[in-house]
Amino acid sequence: MGSCAAPSAKGDDKFITTDYLQQCQPVAAPKATADYLRYFCAADTTNKEQLKANEPKRLTLYKLTASLLRAYAAIANEMEEAGYTREESKAIAAEVDYFEKVRTEVKLASGDYIDLKMYEPAMRHLIDTYIGAHESEKLSAFDDLSLIQLIVERGPDAIKALPVGLSKDKGATAEAIENNLRKVIIDERPINPKYYDEMSDLLDSLIKERHDKALEYEEYLKKIVELTKIVVQPQAGGTYPSSMNAGGLRALYDNLGKNAEMASNVDKAVRNAKKDDWRGNRRKGMEVFNAIMDVLHNEDLAEQVFELVKNQAEY
Known part of the structure; x- marks a missing residue:
């Protein structure tokens, strides 16, 4: 220039x-x-x-x-x-x-x-x-x-x-x-x-x-x-277990101490609890949070994971 x-x-x-x-x-x-x-x-x-x-x-x-x-x-x-x-x-x-x-x-x-x-x-x-x-x-x-x-x-x-x-x-x-x-x-x-x-x-x-x-x-x-x-x-990094085969699962895995079993359990709990438009509805959101809490038994961690889940397009 x-x-x-x-x-x-x-x-x-x-x-x-x-x-x-x-x-x-x-x-x-x-x-x-x-x-x-x-x-x-x-x-x-x-x-x-x-x-x-x-x-x-x-x-x-x-x-x-x-x-x-x-x-x-x-x-x-x-x-x-x-x-x-x-x-x-x-x-x-x-x-x-x-x-x-x-x-x-x-x-x-x-x-x-x-x-x-x-x-x-x-x-x-x-x-x-x-x-x-x-x-x-x-x-x-x-x-x-x-x-x-x-x-x-x-x-x-x-x-x-x-x-x-x-x-x-x-x-x-x-x-x-x-x-x-x-x-x-x-x-x-x-x-x-x-x-x-x-x-x-x-x-x-x-x-x-x-x-x-x-x-x-x-x-x-x-x-x-x-x-x-x-x-x-x-x-593409090749560091994830084969069971972590979706973006949401990988995010849970990374933020839950790379515990694949815990990540899978939270993923299943969220999918079973979530309803249409749950992010914009307090009652529906609490159902998802409670499902996460039932797996993690730790309120602070559950709150962090709840925010993480809200940012995943697949949930």
């Missing part, structure tokens, strides 16, 4: 507003891809709060970039008539292209890409029409998959689907994967706190190895791919 400067626009056609410049100004020099990721995603990928805390900054970036693209599209075919020289027009087009790439890289690196995809069709058309479709073929890999899902499917080859600014910078690539994986771990934690806390610790250890340069990049990629697969597919 280049600097976060912008050419001046003539008259009222200010393509890049003061707000936009202020939004980018705090990004550290030399304002390369990694610098944008650290400012808008996380300066420290071991920090479990930074990615979420920086979400408002990212949303503002996306909003301002969209405004910039729309403003440019409105005049792109009439630059000469608006008073711009050919050189000025090229410089402005390059700046718009630059900021669109910043936006795309931040979205992919933060895991926001899939979440915001439903709002993108009109913006994608503007980019392809007025900026250039050179990245469209690559980005189409993310039409239905997140970066994490792509890694599960393709392994290290998923990196090839990233925009050049990300894929050519090994540090930025690593941070993008770490941010995306952290987001998955945080989002999935309510389903199985014990398991995803362990996954978080493994991710922290791997990040530390990378920072300490204890791993070559290729070895790091291999390990982060392996970790990604067991985060997304816990059953």
Whole structure:
């Protein structure tokens, strides 16, 4: 990436507003891809709060970039008539292209890409029409998959689907994967706190190895791919008894001291006690809680397991 400067626009056609410049100004020099990721995603990928805390900054970036693209599209075919020289027009087009790439890289690196995809069709058309479709073929890999899902499917080859600014910078690539994986771990934690806390610790250890340069990049990629697969597919880790053959059972097993018999007994008790819409009904919910209590005989533990069960889609 280049600097976060912008050419001046003539008259009222200010393509890049003061707000936009202020939004980018705090990004550290030399304002390369990694610098944008650290400012808008996380300066420290071991920090479990930074990615979420920086979400408002990212949303503002996306909003301002969209405004910039729309403003440019409105005049792109009439630059000469608006008073711009050919050189000025090229410089402005390059700046718009630059900021669109910043936006795309931040979205992919933060895991926001899939979440915001439903709002993108009109913006994608503007980019392809007025900026250039050179990245469209690559980005189409993310039409239905997140970066994490792509890694599960393709392994290290998923990196090839990233925009050049990300894929050519090994540090930025690593941070993008770490941010995306952290987001998955945080989002999935309510389903199985014990398991995803362990996954978080493994991710922290791997990040530390990378920072300490204890791993070559290729070895790091291999390990982060392996970790990604067991985060997304816990059953792929091969550590569960064969009887723990469903997500709910595995969650109970992990959070009940890896006691398969107890997990199976709670699972059966919940399935026998639950009624339609039990989560939204106090009486029906108490029936489920009491069924759990009958198995565990420990109120504190029963309350924890009850909350765990409520987060399982299969119950």
